[in-house]
Amino acid sequence: xxxxxxxxxxxxxxxxxxxxxxxxxxxxxxxxxxxxxxxxxxxxxxxxxxxxxxxxxxxxxxxxxxxxxxxxxxxxxxxxxxxxxxxxxxxxxxxxxxxxxxxxxxxxxxxxxxxxxxxxxxxxxxxxxxxxxxxxxxxxxxxxxxxxxxxxxxxxxxxxxxxxxxxxxxxxxxxxxxxxxxxxxxxxxxxxxxxxxxxxxxxxxxxxxxxxxxxxxxxxxxxxxxxxxxxxxxxxxxxxxxxxxxxxxxxxxxxxxxxxxxxxxxxxxxxxxxxxxxxxxxxxxxxxxxxxxxxxxxxxxxxxxxxxxxxxxxxxxxxxxxxxxxxxxxxxxxxxxxx
Amino acid sequence: xxxxxxxxxxxxxxxxxxxxxxxxxxxxxxxxxxxxxxxxxxxxxxxxxxxxxxxxxxxxxxxxxxxxxxxxxxxxxxxxxxxxxxxxxxxxxxxxxxxxxxxxxxxxxxxxxxxxxxxxxxxxxxxxxxxxxxxxxxxxxxxxxxxxxxxxxxxxxxxxxxxxxxxxxxxxxxxxxxxxxxxxxxxxxxxxxxxxxxxxxxxxxxxxxxxxxxxxxxxxxxxxxxxxxxxxxxxxxxxxxxxxxxxxxxxxxxxxxx
Amino acid sequence: xxxxxxxxxxxxxxxxxxxxxxxxxxxxxxxxxxxxxxxxxxxxxxxxxxxxxxxxxxxxxxxxxxxxxxxxxxxxxxxxxxxxxxxxxxxxxxxxxxxxxxxxxxxxxxxxxxxxxxxxxxxxxxxxxxxxxxxxxxxxxxxxxxxxxxxxxxxxxxxxxxxxxxxxxxxxxxxxxxxxxxxxxxxxxxxxxxxxxxxxxxxxxxxxxxxxxxxxxxxxxxxxxxxxxxxxxxxxxxxxxxxxxxxxxxxxxxxxxxxxxxxxxxxxxxxxxxxxxxxxxxxxxxxxxxxxxx
Numbered sequence: 001x002x003x004x005x006x007x008x009x010x011x012x013x014x015x016x017x018x019x020x021x022x023x024x025x026x027x028x029x030x031x032x033x034x035x036x037x038x039x040x041x042x043x044x045x046x047x048x049x050x051x052x053x054x055x056x057x058x059x060x061x062x063x064x065x066x067x068x069x070x071x072x073x074x075x076x077x078x079x080x081x082x083x084x085x086x087x088x089x090x091x092x093x094x095x096x097x098x099x100x101x102x103x104x105x106x107x108x109x110x111x112x113x114x115x116x117x118x119x120x121x122x123x124x125x126x127x128x129x130x131x132x133x134x135x136x137x138x139x140x141x142x143x144x145x146x147x148x149x150x151x152x153x154x155x156x157x158x159x160x161x162x163x164x165x166x167x168x169x170x171x172x173x174x175x176x177x178x179x180x181x182x183x184x185x186x187x188x189x190x191x192x193x194x195x196x197x198x199x200x201x202x203x204x205x206x207x208x209x210x211x212x213x214x215x216x217x218x219x220x221x222x223x224x225x226x227x228x229x230x231x232x233x234x235x236x237x238x239x240x241x242x243x244x245x246x247x248x249x250x251x252x253x254x255x256x257x258x259x260x261x262x263x264x265x266x267x268x269x270x271x272x273x274x275x276x277x278x279x280x281x282x283x284x285x286x287x288x289x290x291x292x293x294x295x296x297x298x299x300x301x302x303x304x305x306x307x308x309x310x311x312x313x314x315x316x317x318x319x320x321x322x323x324x325x326x327x328x329x330x331x332x333x334x335x336x337x338x339x
Numbered sequence: 340x341x342x343x344x345x346x347x348x349x350x351x352x353x354x355x356x357x358x359x360x361x362x363x364x365x366x367x368x369x370x371x372x373x374x375x376x377x378x379x380x381x382x383x384x385x386x387x388x389x390x391x392x393x394x395x396x397x398x399x400x401x402x403x404x405x406x407x408x409x410x411x412x413x414x415x416x417x418x419x420x421x422x423x424x425x426x427x428x429x430x431x432x433x434x435x436x437x438x439x440x441x442x443x444x445x446x447x448x449x450x451x452x453x454x455x456x457x458x459x460x461x462x463x464x465x466x467x468x469x470x471x472x473x474x475x476x477x478x479x480x481x482x483x484x485x486x487x488x489x490x491x492x493x494x495x496x497x498x499x500x501x502x503x504x505x506x507x508x509x510x511x512x513x514x515x516x517x518x519x520x521x522x523x524x525x526x527x528x529x530x531x532x533x534x535x536x537x538x539x540x541x542x543x544x545x546x547x548x549x550x551x552x553x554x555x556x557x558x559x560x561x562x563x564x565x566x567x568x569x570x571x572x573x574x575x576x577x578x579x580x581x582x583x584x585x586x587x588x589x590x591x592x593x594x595x596x597x
Numbered sequence: 598x599x600x601x602x603x604x605x606x607x608x609x610x611x612x613x614x615x616x617x618x619x620x621x622x623x624x625x626x627x628x629x630x631x632x633x634x635x636x637x638x639x640x641x642x643x644x645x646x647x648x649x650x651x652x653x654x655x656x657x658x659x660x661x662x663x664x665x666x667x668x669x670x671x672x673x674x675x676x677x678x679x680x681x682x683x684x685x686x687x688x689x690x691x692x693x694x695x696x697x698x699x700x701x702x703x704x705x706x707x708x709x710x711x712x713x714x715x716x717x718x719x720x721x722x723x724x725x726x727x728x729x730x731x732x733x734x735x736x737x738x739x740x741x742x743x744x745x746x747x748x749x750x751x752x753x754x755x756x757x758x759x760x761x762x763x764x765x766x767x768x769x770x771x772x773x774x775x776x777x778x779x780x781x782x783x784x785x786x787x788x789x790x791x792x793x794x795x796x797x798x799x800x801x802x803x804x805x806x807x808x809x810x811x812x813x814x815x816x817x818x819x820x821x822x823x824x825x826x827x828x829x830x831x832x833x834x835x836x837x838x839x840x841x842x843x844x845x846x847x848x849x850x851x852x853x854x855x856x857x858x859x860x861x862x863x864x865x866x867x868x869x870x871x872x873x874x875x876x877x878x879x880x881x882x883x884x885x886x887x888x889x890x891x
Binding site for chain 3: 011014015016018019022023130133137138140141142143144145146147149150153157272273275277280295310313314315317318
Binding site: 234235236237238239240241242243244245246249253254257258331332333334 | 388390393414417418419420421422423426427429430431434435436437438439440445448449452453482484495498502
């Protein structure tokens with residue numbers, strides 16, 4: 001078991017190292033002189049030169065890579081040219097917001113998608129299945145940025161059911177101190193019992209989370225349906241049927257067990273994927289998450305920030321994959337044997 | 340106690356796969372149902388569990404368990420028959436049990452489904468039935484992949500015993516096992532006869548039939564072409580097909596076709 | 598009306614077609630929808646009401662008009678007919694998707710074949726490289742690249758292909774690795790057939806089916822990614838009638854002129870949906886093993 005784990009960890013580290021190098025290379029290909037951006041538009045030549053020295057841009061490439069590497073490992077991810085804060089600090093405030101958003105979206109996707117997939121498999125080829133499949137494909141085909149606009153206009157602007165943008169009502173910051181435990185207002189508000197904060201951030205979360213959930217919802221539904229159908233024809237399922245279990249019991253007590261593993265795997269993948277790909281939705285809803293940060297960094301050619309975001313997301317992806325691989329051992333007893 | 344088939348017809352669309360006039364399995368006997376692949380033997384068993392329609396088959400005729408007609412049962416009534424009066428053992432032991440569930444879990448849930456509310460009593464019954472098939476109770480805490488093919492078939496038989504069924508359908512139950520293990524399982528099945536269980540042993544292997552079946556029915560393309568006591572059918576086959584099946588069995592020192 | 602149609606076609610053919618459609622609804626619906634899109638794309642100049650509007654035309658007197666009989670989808674901020682632009686848009690997105698997937702396949706498939714078939718160190722190296730590219734989020738990678746190259750259709754294609762090829766390398770590698778284990782490869786090898794020939798004549802054809810299925814499934818995703826890029830202004834530029842671009846341009850007018858955003862967005866949705874359903878149908882038909890949905 002430890003050999004398996006350490007091998008996977010080792011491979012992951014190699015991948016992360018590769019990502020670091022790739023990120024560095026990319027950021028050096030992007031045109032625009034970071035020294036100029038850093039020093040500001042009215043900087044004199046001397047100030048730009050000073051900025052260049054300060055940013056270490058005079059050193060040879062390989063030295064910069066090593067320097068960069070060392071910095072990453074010791075917690076120095078550079079300073080954002082745009083915000084002038086350390087990139088890690090920027091990430092520290094952006095990441096929880098994204099996690100809150102994507103997390104909520106995945107919860108919605110799982111809570112609706114798993115039962116929907118089961119129903120789809122149970123009534124395969126009949127109308128519930130057709131409807132569910134239609135919905136799933138719709139979810140997967142949905143342009144998120146468009147859905148975000150539509151949802152925002154319809155449910156917020158026109159119907160006034162939900163607030164329009166932001167993580168919580170701006171006025172809230174004046175009347176209540178915003179608790180900061182995890183950086184996620186919904187959770188923080190709940191655990192510190194600041195119900196006004198909790199409620200405000202919850203209502204602000206609904207619309208963006210629903211939009212972000214459309215893709216994972218489609219994926220989870222299809223995955224559950226596929227896996228359950230696949231196991232439905234296998235001998236052990238036939239055996240369970242022959243023992244007198246109703247079709248419903250067969251699905252919920254036995255077939256579902258086999259669907260957990262692929263569902264978790266796919267949710268982890270989607271989580272990592274969504275962390276960065278939500279920036280269109282974040283832009284529409286003015287959500288202070290990672291995507292928004294990434295978009296602004298790219299538009300202002302803020303190389304350290306871009307590198308930081310890319311690195312973070314890549315590491316999250318690798319870590320999640322690693323965790324899922326290790327979790328496989330718990331999901332599939334067969335794996336324990338070969339370790 | 341009899342499982343009686345009469346005028347059974349099973350079709351898939353236009354294709355008829357079973358056209359049985361009559362077939363009976365009595366309690367305390369093993370009826371061997373032989374034929375080549377595709378002769379409809381498996382469907383005959385599947386139909387007795389009411390699971391043929393699910394596969395898309397049209398079933399007509401009569402299958403009666405102790406005089407009670409099975410083919411007209413409602414789903415609720417079937418739930419009282421499957422796993423309670425009739426059980427089935429399958430061909431491929433490695434896929435017969437859910438790979439992510441402990442064997443004991445399956446026992447517990449099935450017993451609970453059929454009325455055993457006490458967890459301890461269920462466990463005891465499971466352990467007792469495992470004992471009968473010469474397996475330790477510890478098997479209940481194992482996963483299927485941790486058991487050998489022979490062990491899994493024993494577990495399957497144990498499950499049927501724990502449920503106290505009257506009829507056991509063994510669909511090629513020994514075909515995937517190697518010869519020595521096969522012999523053990525067949526011996527086990529013979530012992531079940533003493534419990535009064537009626538056993539329908541489906542196989543393509545005449546050797547299996549010769550060894551444990553009391554009576555034999557030969558199926559060719561969905562029809563039973565010959566039935567009778569094993570010794571007489573195999574010794575003096577009256578139907579050409581039976582004869583060709585017997586001839587096809589390789590014999591030591593017989594030379595083989597030239 | 599249907600009896601008339603039935604009378605002109607041989608009844609058995611129509612009945613058979615109907616039956617096939619009912620048995621393979623995804624494939625049928627997908628094929629119809631995709632054909633529709635292709636038809637519109639090909640015949641846009643003939644079908645569109647004002648072909649000139651697909652480009653630089655401006656009509657100051659009809660700006661921002663809602664859907665009407667003369668402009669079914671309304672007009673945009675410079676007075677161009679949106680229906681026309683949506684129709685011409687059908688030429689843009691699918692074209693990008695075809696190009697992207699072609700590049701991804703051409704790069705990914707051979708790499709995957711080599712990795713899967715030869716195994717060992719080669720496999721490890723190629724797979725690590727693939728992992729690195731997979732770890733970096735596609736949109737970010739594409740964004741970074743497009744920022745480097747100036748935003749055009751070509752740069753969009755390159756940017757998206759760079760993040761797409763790893764999926765194909767992975768897929769093919771898995772297939773190649775499992776085929777390598779099969780007996781007939783062993784026998785071929787034992788017969789002295791050179792490895793590269795085994796690779797080409799035996800492994801490749803078998804690995805192709807899942808690739809084709811994946812290609813059809815990916816089509817919709819690429820379209821979504823491409824429109825996301827153009828939504829950000831990093832894809833094709835005005836006056837090219839790209840749907841994502843149209844949504845982005847129409848954003849600021851959205852609250853009062855809903856049609857600028859709604860129709861192009863619906864077009865993206867329909868297009869992605871059509872290809873996804875077709876892909877689903879193809880997968881159901883040809884590939885019993887269903888891979889992870891992406």
